[in-house]
Amino acid sequence: MNLIFKDPEFSFQLMRALGYSVEKGSDIGECISTALRIKDGDIESWHDEWLRTAERINGIAEDCLRAGHRVSAQEAFSRASGYYRLAEFYEDVHPGDTDFPLWEKSYHCFNKVRELSNPSFEVIEIPYEGTTLPGYFYSAGGGPKPIIIAHTGFDGTKEELHFQIVLAALRRGYNCLTFDGPGQGEVIRKRGLPFRYDWEKVVTPVVDYAVSRDEVDADRVALMGISMGGYFAPRAAAYDHRIAACIANGGIFDLFEAFANNAKLTVEKFRHFLEKYPKQIDKRSLKSMKKSVGEHWALAHGMWVFGAGSPSEYFTKIVDYSMKECVEDVECHMLVIDTEEEHAFPGQSRKLFDALTCPKDLMVFHTDEGAGLHCQVGAAELSNQRVLDWLDEKFA
Numbered sequence: 001m002n003l004i005f006k007d008p009e010f011s012f013q014l015m016r017a018l019g020y021s022v023e024k025g026s027d028i029g030e031c032i033s034t035a036l037r038i039k040d041g042d043i044e045s046w047h048d049e050w051l052r053t054a055e056r057i058n059g060i061a062e063d064c065l066r067a068g069h070r071v072s073a074q075e076a077f078s079r080a081s082g083y084y085r086l087a088e089f090y091e092d093v094h095p096g097d098t099d100f101p102l103w104e105k106s107y108h109c110f111n112k113v114r115e116l117s118n119p120s121f122e123v124i125e126i127p128y129e130g131t132t133l134p135g136y137f138y139s140a141g142g143g144p145k146p147i148i149i150a151h152t153g154f155d156g157t158k159e160e161l162h163f164q165i166v167l168a169a170l171r172r173g174y175n176c177l178t179f180d181g182p183g184q185g186e187v188i189r190k191r192g193l194p195f196r197y198d199w200e201k202v203v204t205p206v207v208d209y210a211v212s213r214d215e216v217d218a219d220r221v222a223l224m225g226i227s228m229g230g231y232f233a234p235r236a237a238a239y240d241h242r243i244a245a246c247i248a249n250g251g252i253f254d255l256f257e258a259f260a261n262n263a264k265l266t267v268e269k270f271r272h273f274l275e276k277y278p279k280q281i282d283k284r285s286l287k288s289m290k291k292s293v294g295e296h297w298a299l300a301h302g303m304w305v306f307g308a309g310s311p312s313e314y315f316t317k318i319v320d321y322s323m324k325e326c327v328e329d330v331e332c333h334m335l336v337i338d339t340e341e342e343h344a345f346p347g348q349s350r351k352l353f354d355a356l357t358c359p360k361d362l363m364v365f366h367t368d369e370g371a372g373l374h375c376q377v378g379a380a381e382l383s384n385q386r387v388l389d390w391l392d393e394k395f396a
Contacts, residue, residue: 001341001373004032007041008343009294015378017086022380024075025082025163030057034083041293043090051102054083058109065112074116081109081159089155090297093304100189107186110159126179126209131193133206134158134186135179139215140170146220146395147175147210149203153228155301157185165224168384172392174222177210181232183305194307197320203236203243211242220244220395227344227375231255231321234334234352238326244333245394247387249375250345251336251352255321258345271319278312285311327355333394334360335387340372361390 003018005011014035020026034053039045061076084106091102114121119139125132135158148169150161158178166176180187181202183195196202203223211218224247225233231252237243252258260270273281289296299311308314334356338349353362363386365371371379 001367004035005038005040007293009292009297010035010038010040010046012373012377013086013089015373017082019378019380020082020160020163023163023167024078025160026079030079030083043293043296046090047087050083050087050089054080054087054105057083058105061109061112065116070116074113077109077112077116078163081106081113082163084109085157085160090293092300095194095304095307095309096192097304098190098192103189106159110162113162124177124179124209126206128202128205131191133179133181133202135177135206136162136166137213138166138170138176138178140173140175143175143215144217145173145175145215146222146391147177147216148222148224148391149177149179149206149210150224150226151179151181151203151229151232152184152226153230153232154305156226156229159185161226164226164380165384168380169388172388174388174391175213175215177206179206188305195305195317197322198235199232200236200239202232204240207240207242218242222247222391222395224249228252228255230337230345230349230352231323234323234330234356235326237332237334238323238329241331245335245391246330246332247335247337247391248349248352249337249383249387250339250342251349252321252345253323253327253348253351253355255345256315256318257322258348259315259318261347270315274312274316278310278316281312281315282310323352323355327352328357330356330358332358334358335363335390336360337363337365337376337387339365339374339376340367342374344374363387363390 002011017026017031021028034049037049057076058080061073064073084102088102121136121138124135124137158180161178169176182193187193210216222245223233223243226249230248230250233246234248237246257267260267289299303314306314306317336349336353365376371382376383
């Protein structure tokens with residue numbers, strides 16, 4: 001599905017932005033008018049036009065706030081936060097960079113959303129290995145009630161989860177906790193911590209925090225991982241059996257295998273090339289970055305969030321990201337999600353599902369229902385309905 005752009009990466013990210021309109025995280029007309037101004041496949045044009053829109057909507061939000069129109073201000077800050085995120089999305093960032101002005105603006109707008117929300121939600125800091133993980137805690141009121149702990153994957157943020165899953169879950173009576181882990185959002189930008197394969201060491205302190213709260217029913221803890229989080233969440237569930245239900249949207253069994261398949265190589269050949277010819281792989285990878293927006297972004301962003309100085313180092317770090325040694329240790333109810341047009345990790349959801357030995361369900365979304373893209377981008381209503389109905393039944 002190409003929307004406005006011929007470039008598939010631009011089209012996908014536009015659909016991602018449009019999808020948040022159902023929760024006031026964007027507006028359809030604003031997104032389309034911005035997209036029509038962008039030169040197809042031109043990252044600089046993408047940055048400039050989304051920034052132009054973000055600044056305009058942020059100005060509206062500030063005007064509404066000064067005039068005392070709190071609801072209008074909150075809704076405009078919501079949209080501006082997402083548009084700043086889009087403006088930043090393709091910026092080249094490298095390990096050690098510390099200046100993120102557009103992220104700061106996006107975060108500022110989202111903090112305004114929080115301040116203007118009724119009821120509000122809490123900024124939290126979760127103790128983690130000598131530092132903290134930043135997050136948000138949302139109370140559904142009353143208690144104790146079940147909780148959904150949600151995190152993203154390769155490129156999302158805890159702020160994006162507000163529109164992606166949190167608001168829908170709150171309406172159904174779930175407490176929610178969202179956080180950025182190593183390699184994600186605020187943690188990679190402000191604390192410089194890259195991804196780690198042993199995600200259970202990230203999630204366990206988050207669960208510790210969640211179950212310590214009086215609002216939370218410690219017997220009904222759900223963990224949800226989105227995109228590459230479809231590896232992280234099952235990995236954590238294999239080690240922390242306080243997790244009663246786990247949702248992998250979509251599922252990943254072996255990240256290195258997924259990369260090898262996308263390169264049209266066997267795992268053995270890919271590993272051999274990395275060991276024997278790293279310089280040639282670097283040269284070829286850097287050349288391929290010039291071919292498309294998607295290839296440029298995937299490699300540049302990947303090297304940053306994995307803390308790698310070269311493509312070959314990045315690919316080598318991915319080797320350990322596998323469920324092979326722990327998949328049979330998952331005991332909770334598992335929901336593995338797949339989509340018909342899965343482009344990032346094709347085949348991985350089914351492989352994870354087949355390997356699991358716990359109570360499990362496979363949920364497939366299709367193109368003809370408007371939900372066939374990676375993580376059901378553009379179909380949040382249908383996705384949340386089916387996923388949260390599944391969780392309602394497990395926690396009944």
